[in-house]
Structure formats: C-alpha cells, structure tokens
Amino acid sequence: MNFFSKLYYRLRKMWKAIQLYLVIAGPGIVVMVADNDAGGITTYAATGAKYGYHLIWFLLLLIPAAYYVQEMTVRLGAVTKRGLAEAIFDGFGATWGWFSLVDLMLVNWLTLVTEFIGMTAALHIFGVPPWLTVTGVVLLMAIIVLNGRYWTWEKIALLFCALNLVYIPGAFMVNPSVSDILQDGLIPNFHGGFNGQLFFFLMANIGTTIAPWMLFFQQSAVVDKGMQEKDIPWGKFDTLLGSALTVVVAIFIVIVTGTTLNGVDIESAGQAAEQLMQTDRYVGTFMAIGLFDAGLLGAICISLASSWAFGEIFGWAHSLNQNIKQAPWFYASYFFTLITSGLVVLIPGAPLVLITLFVQVIAVTLLPAALVFLILLLNDRATMGDYRNGVWQNLIGGGIVVAIVVLSSLYGISVMFPNLFQ
Amino acid sequence: MRASLKRLLRKIGEINERYREPRIAMSRVVRAALQFLRVYLLFLVCLMVYKFILLLN
Numbered sequence: 001m002n003f004f005s006k007l008y009y010r011l012r013k014m015w016k017a018i019q020l021y022l023v024i025a026g027p028g029i030v031v032m033v034a035d036n037d038a039g040g041i042t043t044y045a046a047t048g049a050k051y052g053y054h055l056i057w058f059l060l061l062l063i064p065a066a067y068y069v070q071e072m073t074v075r076l077g078a079v080t081k082r083g084l085a086e087a088i089f090d091g092f093g094a095t096w097g098w099f100s101l102v103d104l105m106l107v108n109w110l111t112l113v114t115e116f117i118g119m120t121a122a123l124h125i126f127g128v129p130p131w132l133t134v135t136g137v138v139l140l141m142a143i144i145v146l147n148g149r150y151w152t153w154e155k156i157a158l159l160f161c162a163l164n165l166v167y168i169p170g171a172f173m174v175n176p177s178v179s180d181i182l183q184d185g186l187i188p189n190f191h192g193g194f195n196g197q198l199f200f201f202l203m204a205n206i207g208t209t210i211a212p213w214m215l216f217f218q219q220s221a222v223v224d225k226g227m228q229e230k231d232i233p234w235g236k237f238d239t240l241l242g243s244a245l246t247v248v249v250a251i252f253i254v255i256v257t258g259t260t261l262n263g264v265d266i267e268s269a270g271q272a273a274e275q276l277m278q279t280d281r282y283v284g285t286f287m288a289i290g291l292f293d294a295g296l297l298g299a300i301c302i303s304l305a306s307s308w309a310f311g312e313i314f315g316w317a318h319s320l321n322q323n324i325k326q327a328p329w330f331y332a333s334y335f336f337t338l339i340t341s342g343l344v345v346l347i348p349g350a351p352l353v354l355i356t357l358f359v360q361v362i363a364v365t366l367l368p369a370a371l372v373f374l375i376l377l378l379n380d381r382a383t384m385g386d387y388r389n390g391v392w393q394n395l396i397g398g399g400i401v402v403a404i405v406v407l408s409s410l411y412g413i414s415v416m417f418p419n420l421f422q
Numbered sequence: 423m424r425a426s427l428k429r430l431l432r433k434i435g436e437i438n439e440r441y442r443e444p445r446i447a448m449s450r451v452v453r454a455a456l457q458f459l460r461v462y463l464l465f466l467v468c469l470m471v472y473k474f475i476l477l478l479n
Binding site: 089090091092093096097099313314315354358361362366368369376377405408409411 | 433437438440441442443444445446448452456459460462463466467470471473474477478
C-alpha cells in the first residue's frame with residue numbers, strides 16, 4: 001500500500017511538472033525549430049549532397065552552442081522584462097543601439113526574402129505559381145497574428161514546429177547505412193580538406209542554427225509571454241529541447257540528401273525535392289512540404305522579431321495580445337516587412353538560390369556584434385543579480401564569438417586570395 | 423508625408439536623448455574593441471557582397 005501511495009504521489013508530481021512545462025513551453029521550441037527555416041533546409045540539403053555524412057559531427061556541436069546562446073536571452077528577458085533591442089539601447093547608448101537595430105532589420109528582411117524563396121520553390125513543385133504562394137502566405141499570416149492573442153499564435157506556431165519533423169520518416173524511407181553514418185558522421189573530419197567552400201558551408205550551417213533574429217525574437221517572446229524569474233529553469237529546458245530538436249531535424253535532412261544525392265551539386269532545397277521526386281515520390285513530397293512549413297514558420301517568427309524590436313525602441317504598443325487598433329504601428333511594420341520581402345521573389349530573373357546561401361553567411365558574420373552585447377548585458381551585476389553569467393557561460397559565449405569571427409575571417413581571406421586554401 | 427517625416431525625425435531625436443548616456447560603464451579598451459569589431463564585421467560583409475557580385479557576373 002505504501003509503495004502504491006508513493007508511486008501515485010510521484011506520478012502526480014510528474015504530471016504537474018509536465019502541465020507546468022506545457023504552460024511555459026513555447027519560445028524556446030518555436031525559435032529553435034523556426035531556425036530550421038527555408039534557408040536552413042537549403043543549407044542542410046546542400047551540405048548533405050556536397051559532403052555526405054561527413055559534417056554531422058559539426059552539426060552535433062551546434063546543440064550546446066545554440067543552447068548557451070539562446071538561454072541567455074531567457075534569463076535577460078525574464079529578469080529585465082524588456083526585449084534585447086531596448087536592453088542594448090539602455091545599456092550601451094543610442095549609437096550602439098541604432099547599429100544593432102539597423103543590423104537586425106537588414107538581416108531579418110534578407111532572411112525573410114529567403115523564406116519566401118523557399119515557400120515559392122516548395123509549392124512550385126505542386127504547380128502553384130509564385131504570386132499565388134506569396135498572396136496566400138501573407139493572408140494566412142494575417143489571420144494568424146490578427147487574432148489578438150499571444151497564446152493562440154504560439155500554439156499555431158507549435159503546430160507548424162511539429163510538421164518540421166516530417167524529415168525524420170523521410171530519412172528512414174531512403175534506407176541509409178547506419179554504419180556509414182556512424183563511421184563518417186561522428187568522427188570529426190574535414191572531408192575534401194580546408195578550402196573556401198568548406199568555410200562557406202561551416203559558416204552557413206552556423207548561420208542557420210544561431211542567427212541574430214533568434215536572440216531578439218526569443219527575448220521578446222519571453223517578455224510577451226510574461227515569463228518570470230521563477231520560470232527560468234523551465235525556459236532553459238524548453239530551449240535545450242528546442243536546440244536538440246532543431247539539430248536532430250538538420251541531421252535527418254543531411255542523411256536524406258547525403259544518401260540519395262551525394263555528389264550531386266544541389267543549389268536549393270526545392271531542387272533537392274524535385275530530384276528526390278524522381279527517385280522516391282513520397283520522400284520528395286515530404287521534402288517539399290517540410291520546406292514550405294519551414295519557410296512559413298521562419299516568416300512568422302522573423303517578421304515578428306523586427307516588429308517587436310521597433311515597438312520597443314519607438315515606444316509603440318508591441319504585443320500580440322493587442323489588436324490592430326491598439327497596436328497599429330506594430331502590425332504596420334509587420335506587414336510592411338512581410339509584403340516587401342515577398343515582392344522580391346516575384347522579380348523576374350532574381351538570383352534566388354545565390355541570395356539564399358549568401359544571406360545565411362552574412363547573418364552569421366553580423367552575429368558576433370549582437371552576441372557581444374548580449375554577453376556584456378548578462379554580466380551586468382546591477383540588473384542580473386544572481387542570474388548573471390558565470391565563468392563557464394562567459395567562456396562558452398566568448399568561444400562562440402571567437403569561432404565565428406575566425407571562420408568569417410578565413411572565408412574573407414579565401415575570397416581575397418582564392419588560391420590560398422587549395 | 424512631410425509631417426510624418428518630421429514626426430519620425432522628432433521621435434528619433436527623443437530616442438537619442440533618452441538613451442544618450444549608456445547605463446553600463448565601459449572601459450576605453452572595451453569600447454575600442456567593440457568599435458574595432460564593428461568596423462571589421464562591416465568589412466567582412468563588404469567582402470561577401472563583393473563575392474556575391476563576382477558570382478552573379
């Protein structure tokens with residue numbers, strides 16, 4: 001009897017913990033899965049086709065990197081109750097603030113263009129013309145955000161996150177060799193040697209796993225959700241789960257293209273899906289659906305990150321809990337970035353694939369600027385108190401900044417001296 | 423249009439005034455390092471844009 005009462009008590013406690021998590025869950029998972037956006041899917045598909053399973057170990061390293069970067073935004077948001085843009089303005093003054101804000105707007109807008117590129121490419125496979133995709137997506141996103149509740153928006157976003165898992169059955173359907181994956185993928189190696197192309201791919205993979213918009217988005221989402229200091233452990237768990245999930249999905253995409261398209265020059269995820277259609281109709285369809293979902297989820301989050309940041313700085317009402325009458329400028333900036341980036345895709349002859357890959361690289365190049373501010377803010381004893389960074393957190397954060405700057409520099413050198421790394 | 427632009431400029435002026443003094447004190451070395459990082463990152467972005475144009479042609 002004593003055993004059963006203890007078991008009942010423990011199960012009840014566990015169920016309460018799960019219920020509590022389900023209330024807090026959201027920002028971490030949404031931001032991390034949305035990180036596998038259209039540009040991300042293209043990058044992973046191209047990585048698998050180019051390097052097979054050889055860069056899987058590198059993707060695994062990105063789980064702790066993404067977690068340590070993003071969990072800082074949870075602490076900062078929950079403690080200060082303000083977004084990162086406002087925190088930078090307040091902490092470092094207007095000059096640095098404007099630099100960060102303009103940097104964020106530019107990278108967000110470019111990334112949003114890549115989301116539309118991905119979505120139009122995905123639906124093009126099913127015969128949907130680009131203009132119809134752009135119009136449909138803008139209307140769908142209007143319906144999602146105009147319901148006037150953060151909670152509803154978050155649950156819809158979580159539904160799209162679940163769709164992102166479509167790549168997992170896709171990978172099983174192509175029958176990859178597990179021994180090859182373990183042998184080639186888990187032992188660190190630089191297949192093909194050090195060259196500009198490798199630096200480019202490594203940077204693009206970092207750029208799609210940790211991006212500037214994610215820092216701003218998660219912190220603003222934590223604030224909009226109303227998370228408190230006591231919720232920080234759950235927020236961190238949410239972020240860890242999201243980090244693991246995003247990299248697992250990325251690895252499955254690499255396995256799909258590494259198995260079926262290894263050695264084929266893939267320029268985009270849309271092209272990968274079209275080629276996969278010829279070998280296995282279902283895997284190709286999964287790839288296309290996953291690409292559209294990724295683009296949509298990315299677009300939902302990135303456009304919000306910009307609007308939140310603008311609202312914080314200009315003092316406009318900037319919450320999803322407010323309707324269009326209460327927060328007109330918030331929604332105006334949201335739709336402005338959305339529509340203008342959608343229109344770019346409709347320009348005839350625009351180099352869409354090249355834009356997608358370069359946006360990832362430019363995003364990662366500009367990431368250290370935002371990351372340095374975040375680390376400095378997390379070391380502010382007066383604001384953060386017991387929640388400030390410890391030595392290890394600073395070392396990891398600093399290490400990520402240095403690694404990104406070194407990789408960006410190597411890529412820069414390879415651009416200036418193309419024969420140096422051959 | 424003109425009035426909106428004026429309002430926007432006034433708002434930017436207000437923001438600049440509000441955040442004129444940084445709350446977090448930075449030593450001269452930290453400030454110089456941040457400045458260097460900003461210039462260096464912009465230089466790298468310019469290089470990437472150059473590469474993009476090269477590939478486009």
